[in-house]
Amino acid sequence: xxxxxxxxxxxxxxxxxxxxxxxxxxxxxxxxxxxxxxxxxxxxxxxxxxxxxxxxxxxxxxxxxxxxxxxxxxxxxxxxxxxxxxxxxxxxxxxxxxxxxxxxxxxxxxxxxxxxxxxxxxxxxxxxxxx
Amino acid sequence: xxxxxxxxxxxxxxxxxxxxxxxxxxxxxxxxxxxxxxxxxxxxxxxxxxxxxxxxxxxxxxxxxxxxxxxxxxxxxxxxxxxxxxxxxxxxxxxxxxxxxxxxxxxxxxxxxxxxxxxxxxxxxxxxxxxxxxxxxxxxxxxxxx
Numbered sequence: 001x002x003x004x005x006x007x008x009x010x011x012x013x014x015x016x017x018x019x020x021x022x023x024x025x026x027x028x029x030x031x032x033x034x035x036x037x038x039x040x041x042x043x044x045x046x047x048x049x050x051x052x053x054x055x056x057x058x059x060x061x062x063x064x065x066x067x068x069x070x071x072x073x074x075x076x077x078x079x080x081x082x083x084x085x086x087x088x089x090x091x092x093x094x095x096x097x098x099x100x101x102x103x104x105x106x107x108x109x110x111x112x113x114x115x116x117x118x119x120x121x122x123x124x125x126x127x128x129x130x131x
Numbered sequence: 132x133x134x135x136x137x138x139x140x141x142x143x144x145x146x147x148x149x150x151x152x153x154x155x156x157x158x159x160x161x162x163x164x165x166x167x168x169x170x171x172x173x174x175x176x177x178x179x180x181x182x183x184x185x186x187x188x189x190x191x192x193x194x195x196x197x198x199x200x201x202x203x204x205x206x207x208x209x210x211x212x213x214x215x216x217x218x219x220x221x222x223x224x225x226x227x228x229x230x231x232x233x234x235x236x237x238x239x240x241x242x243x244x245x246x247x248x249x250x251x252x253x254x255x256x257x258x259x260x261x262x263x264x265x266x267x268x269x270x271x272x273x274x275x276x277x
Contacts (some may be wrong), residue, residue, distance in 0.1 A: 029161035060162030080220035
């Protein structure tokens with residue numbers, strides 16, 4: 001339950017910088033040590049142009065944008081995305097959200113997640129929050 | 132060769148994960164989320180939750196454990212080198228707190244064979260020590276055919 005008053009059409013956005021060491025922190029915390037995330041030489045070798053951020057770390061940034069907006073982490077009831085484009089170190093991720101519908105106590109959000117060049121790193125991103 | 136649809140219904144787990152407070156803090160900092168609900172004991176004690184809670188996407192840690200037996204399943208024999216994480220969905224039913232003992236069970240709920248790729252959907256249900264569902268995780272993996 002969130003204390004916020006939410007209306008259809010409400011928008012919010014948030015930005016997150018992917019610092020040089022982010023994949024190292026995330027690998028340690030999540031246990032995902034896939035070399036594409038931590039070994040730049042391996043990332044080059046497989047054609048990714050260096051290491052790429054864990055998709056679920058970007059997913060965490062998007063969830064943070066939502067829970068910062070609701071003010072209550074427990075208000076987030078569902079979140080979904082399709083991973084569309086790799087995120088690299090030094091990228092800046094922007095989450096833009098809009099309340100698309102409200103049914104009873106549930107508000108649905110449509111989200112756009114882009115890098116600094118405006119390219120969508122996730123598509124079909126949606127979430128539900130409880131009012 | 133197509134991934135055989137007879138694997139739909141195949142189950143993984145149960146896997147058990149005991150939630151630690153410092154692990155929650157470590158995870159929150161890793162996703163650059165310093166919301167005091169996750170890291171500030173004093174704030175959290177006075178919140179409506181009465182103590183530290185985990186960020187919703189901490190499900191990556193306890194439900195994500197299901198990916199390992201799935202990836203390593205010799206019968207399924209996935210081509211890991213050709214596999215990418217296609218989609219992710221989490222549904223949250225209850226907050227997760229330090230000391231919770233979370234049991235996760237996974238099941239292959241979908242296999243789609245396309246010309247150049249297979250799509251596999253793994254669904255995980257995670258319950259706490261009181262038998263309450265805390266999260267349903269749906270992982271969709273895409274495997275390019277070599």
